[in-house]
Amino acid sequence: MPKFALSGAVRSIEPSPTFEIEAKVKEMQKNGAKVFNLNLGEPDFFTSDNVKSAALIAIVENKTxxxxxxxxxxxxxxxxxxxxxxxxxxxxxxxxxxxxxxxxxxxxxxxxxxxxxxxxxxxxxxxxxxxxxxxxxxxxxxxxxxxxxxxxxxxxxxxxxxxxxxxxxxxxxxxxxxxxxxxxxxxxxxxxxxxxxxxxxxxxxxxxxxxxxxxxxxxxxxxxxxxxxxxxxxxxxxxxxxxxxxxxxxxxxxxxxxxxxxxxxxxxxxxxxxxxxxxxxxxGGKELVNKMVREFDERRKLVCDDLRNLGVEFIKPEGAYYVFFKVEPHFDSMHFCEILLQDFKVALNPGESFGTPGWVRLSYTVNRDDLKEAMYRIGMMFRRG
Ligand SMILES: Cc1ncc(COP(=O)(O)O)c(C=O)c1O
Structure with a gap:
């Protein structure tokens, strides 16, 4: 089979690490593991009914x-x-x-x-x-x-x-x-x-x-x-x-x-x-986003309180739905995320993805019970050292 040279432009890029981690999580889930997925930056809320209806009506009315x-x-x-x-x-x-x-x-x-x-x-x-x-x-x-x-x-x-x-x-x-x-x-x-x-x-x-x-x-x-x-x-x-x-x-x-x-x-x-x-x-209205922000605020406080109790340094989150915290000098961030996923079934995104090794991103886009459990496991990881 011939193998064609690829363009310099595509050879210069790396795949999105977020989607690579996501693929690993999906594989683990397929094999029956319960994974606490704090990797992807995607709200865990459903699209509003009025928006879904607009899409359905568009199909029915042949706006295709x-x-x-x-x-x-x-x-x-x-x-x-x-x-x-x-x-x-x-x-x-x-x-x-x-x-x-x-x-x-x-x-x-x-x-x-x-x-x-x-x-x-x-x-x-x-x-x-x-x-x-x-x-x-x-x-x-x-x-x-x-x-x-x-x-x-x-x-x-x-x-x-x-x-x-x-x-x-x-x-x-x-x-x-x-x-x-x-x-x-x-x-x-x-x-x-x-x-x-x-x-x-x-x-x-x-x-x-x-x-x-x-x-x-x-x-x-x-x-x-x-x-x-x-x-x-x-x-x-x-x-x-x-x-x-x-x-x-x-x-x-x-x-x-x-x-x-x-x-x-x-x-x-x-x-x-x-x-x-x-x-x-x-x-339409802004009810959904207002509801998300109220819920995310509770989760944000939960994550920040837990990190503070663990003595972990983090950037005070003022917006979005991420907490960026420091794992060095105790851990290498890639290694931290690998072990956390492998041993504790918690998926985070290493700072390398964002040009900042030594740090880790947590996306609190899971329900509060899962978030509490994930934080408990992150705590175990820090305590284990
Ligand atoms: C900072 C930032 N910009 C852009 C995007 C892309 O969003 P979209 O789903 O509209 O492509 C994301 C998604 O994670 C993001 O975090």
Missing amino acids: RYTQVKGMPKLLEAVCEKFKSDNGLVYTPKEVIVSNGAKQILYLAIRTVCEVGDEVIVLAPYWVSYPEITKLAGGKPVIVKTDDFRFSAEAIRKAITRKTKAIVINSPNNPTSIVWTKDELEELGKLVMKYRILVISDEIYERFLFDGAKHFSFAAMAPKLKNYTITVNGVSKTYAMTGFRVGYAGGPAYIIEKMADLQSHVSSSICSISQEAAVEALS
């Missing part, structure tokens, strides 16, 4: 054809309305696009603006896909990390070169759950206007906020910033619709238009049924 590549006009209108009412951002339909999840939006955005050799600043700990998407686009991810994992204008300034094209920011953050303050965003705003850098602002966890933390959209921080920003969001997390695969973005029309041209050759339109469901989600 290709749609406009950028998205159905009524969904683009709903996205514009959402940006205006939730984020104070006025976009027209020409300035927005929908895609197969925020992940594909990020791919389209970075692929559209990145010339081979361009640098994209990625702040560590980072969501797993930012560096890999940059590499696929022929760009070079430039990783910036600070000791407290918070924003530092100084650290970013040092990383800027003549080749810097864009910076990816993510607040509330996966995996640290840090929420950027208004001051931090404004400071970044001054920096990117000075050096003419595009900001790709991933705001997918905007609704998951705790302890009075507030979310601010980067593009809304100053009137000119809309010209410097692609604002990324999606329905996966807010509406517990991960399987529907709908993400969206707002940005300068000349970039959005080319993202659409790229999408026209990648997937044509996205699923028509998912788009009908997304219209319903974006225009």
Whole structure:
């Protein structure tokens, strides 16, 4: 059998570690093991009935054809309305696009603006896909990390070169759950206007906020910033619709238009049924997300209390639904996660996935009884040493 050489671009990327761990968990479950799965960042709530009905009605009414590549006009209108009412951002339909999840939006955005050799600043700990998407686009991810994992204008300034094209920011953050303050965003705003850098602002966890933390959209921080920003969001997390695969973005029309041209050759339109469901989600109530946030807050406190009692260092989670904690110097983070899964049947995600070895991400997207048991087992692991 002939073996064909693969492209340099795909050879440069690693598979998503989250989905690799997930495959291992599924295998263990298939063999009858009860696994406490705190690996995947997926809400353990069901999509609302009104959204499911919209999808069912779309099928019954034969709305099963290709749609406009950028998205159905009524969904683009709903996205514009959402940006205006939730984020104070006025976009027209020409300035927005929908895609197969925020992940594909990020791919389209970075692929559209990145010339081979361009640098994209990625702040560590980072969501797993930012560096890999940059590499696929022929760009070079430039990783910036600070000791407290918070924003530092100084650290970013040092990383800027003549080749810097864009910076990816993510607040509330996966995996640290840090929420950027208004001051931090404004400071970044001054920096990117000075050096003419595009900001790709991933705001997918905007609704998951705790302890009075507030979310601010980067593009809304100053009137000119809309010209410097692609604002990324999606329905996966807010509406517990991960399987529907709908993400969206707002940005300068000349970039959005080319993202659409790229999408026209990648997937044509996205699923028509998912788009009908997304219209319903974006225009409907926020009861589900409010309910999720209340429940996640209880779980967050539970995890933080247990870690505190164990004397484990962690980043105070202000948003999203993760707790990022430190296992070094007692453990190597990869080894910690491997043994925890093998011996204690608890799945976590090692910091290596996020460019931060020595740390581990816990996603508290399981019911409280399972979470308590998982925390008990994590405690056993720490005590065993
Ligand atoms: C920070 C961040 N951005 C984007 C995504 C992708 O979301 P979607 O399901 O819309 O592709 C995720 C999913 O885990 C995420 O954590």
